[in-house]
Amino acid sequence: MSNQNDEWLQEQQRVDETVAKVKQKEKFLISQVKSVKDEAEEIRQNFWEDVTVNLDEPDDVIETFTSIRQQAELLSERERSYGHVEESIETLKKLEQSPYFARVDFKENDETEEKIYIGIASFIDENDEYLVYDWRAPISSIYYDGSPGPVSYETPEGSRSGEMLLKRQFLIKNGRIESLFDTGVTIGDEMLQEVLGNKADTHMKSIVATIQKEQNKIIRDISSRLLFVQGAAGSGKTSAALQRIAYLLYRFRDSLHSEQMILFSPNRLFNHYISKVLPELGESNIVQTTFFDYAQSRFPDLELESLFEQFENSVNEIENTWRSKAIQLKGDRSFFQAINKYVLDLNESGLFFKDIRFRGKVLISKEEISELFYSYDSSFSLPNRFPLVTKELLKRLEEKALEEEQEDWVEEEMELLDREDYLKAFQHSLKGERKGKVVFDSFDQEKEYLAKQIVRKYFRKIKVAVKRYRFFHIKAQFVDFLKKASEFIHLDEFELSDREWLEIQNHTIHALNHKKIHMEDVVPYLYLSDLIEGRKSQTSIKYVFIDEIQDYSPLQLEYMKYMFPYSKFTMLGDINQSIFNKGKKPTIQTAIDIFGAEKAEIIRLTKSYRSTAAITAFTKEILQDGEEIELFEREGKKPTIIVRNDVDQLIEEITDQVNKLTKISGSVAIIGKTMKDCEQAFQLLKNKINVTLIGMKNQEIVDGPMLLPSYLAKGLEFDSVIVLNASNEMYHQDSERTLLYTICTRAMHQLIITSVGKPSRLFDAVDSELYSLD
């Protein structure tokens, strides 16, 4: 038997031993879980028997309350430990299948050599010996960063160094070693080839076994206030970010919880796509949202235009019309500063208020509110004056309510009261009697009581509105700001004339009057309202992750910093994939300007792992002055450009291709430019193939072929991509280069570009050797 086989056998033996111990532990925990579960069940069943309920005297009430609380705490403690044991069992089940994926032999100075096995979680045997180290443990970083020879790694106590004698990778499935490699500098290409050659999944997978050195830097960074990752399409930005979340939760497990992290992703489809990575690593998902969803939650009364609608609307307009200039201006940092300056001027006067009305009558006029607001000392900030004004308004409303009780309408309404209302009044009277209070002894008193109830019912709504500061007229304030904004900004820097600016204002006002708000107005509007009314920034959030950062405007970045003042930011983006935001400066520079260079770390990922070398070579040439992109050598067919004369022929071709591709590859996506294009194609395709149209309303990845617009495909990947009609007519502007690049880079194994008539001129720059033409 050769040495190599001996090694393999020895390793398999170790796997067997580890798995046996894992199973043993699992068995023990299963028995434990049963007893914890039974105990919790018993507490729940006997809950009321074990507490003493006595509500006679105030002291008894306190005692009862304490007793209930103790019992509830006991129950939740048992339930928590039940949850923990369940989680541990889940992890053990994973270890049972594949206990580890790597081994490094490490010798620290004069100490004896140690064999470190690395897996998705630590496993310690009965003698407290580490049979498996968590991939996030300090020592595990030498596997990702180092190669055989001298190595060092960071621990919370400082740096440690020694020598790495061996670096080995395993692929273990169902407790059997399927492959084993000893590797050098990088984490073996063999392993990566194997992983990347697999089919796409409806959910993203974790990359824990093959994290690359540069990605490991992203994952383990703990000092930067701003970690900015500029990475080519498919270079693992999202993957690294998710591993980073898992790492941070492990590294700071005593002080950091998943609720203290938030991830802004491009769309809900993407949220769904990445939702299994953290649970796969044994961690809970963090809050995932999209900026649109966040903003919508702040605008209950307005219909928000989404970034996608903005895209759909603006692609139809000629470039550089006033709309795209408006988007530029309203996304600029100078616009943010303009809001700051405008608000400074409101300290003494200038806030807009609304009358507080009831039944068509003004209860408290806007002038009265304004007078009240500005009666407070101007050293009080605007937000600090709001609670004071609210308190006073509520007091005045009480007086108004008393007056209102005398009005005729109250009496009329009283006559319309049904039996139930009277019964309620009667019960109230009985309650009062029990408490030794004066109760109705005359018809007048009963009437008085009912009148109070009626008015109170109506006034309740008004009071709620006052408590929510609805007396402040944010819409009018925003319009006023727009009217005065040109005092604070230089319109000519945005090539805007006064007339165009006026047109932009009218456009915004028109939308607001129809209870709508354009995407470019959303953040300025939110910020203005926050500065005036005072919004509590989210101080409990410690880490903010923003994916597809290139689509955020500079003003949005400013707002993010304002909203999460104590957070560390991880921003992931690719300037080559900017679809929406065409700011004056690259986002990376803007982010550094905003957050300051001292605490910023920039990491560039240049190697693209998603696509075959043939696809990356092709997509790279669509960009002319793109960021650096390196190929990952993985074999595959050259992309094909298929040109047909008319739409019918194109649809025939797409039908054939989808039928062929679904037989050989896993997921197939047909990607169109806009939703409208996709809807038209869907009408023509739906009776020929079983395809699902993905839109804003059904953002979920499904099995089988999908048809979706470019912006919803962001961040996703598919085994095969068919680009829907990439004709010259469809994509002809230079600004659409990045859009076309984004669509094409979704393909992992095969890329087919279709076109009615001449394909987009944006492909002209691509070497004809890099694709085949049909």
Ligand SMILES: Nc1ncnc2c1ncn2[C@@H]1O[C@H](COP(=O)(O)OP(=O)(O)OP(=O)(O)O)[C@@H](O)[C@H]1O
């Ligand atoms: N170290 C790695 N090991 C294995 N697979 C990897 C690694 N890095 C990236 N990948 C794979 O490459 C693909 C692309 O990764 P990911 O989606 O994270 O890239 P991205 O940079 O966010 O892409 P894009 O900007 O195009 O959306 C995924 O299938 C991911 O699993």
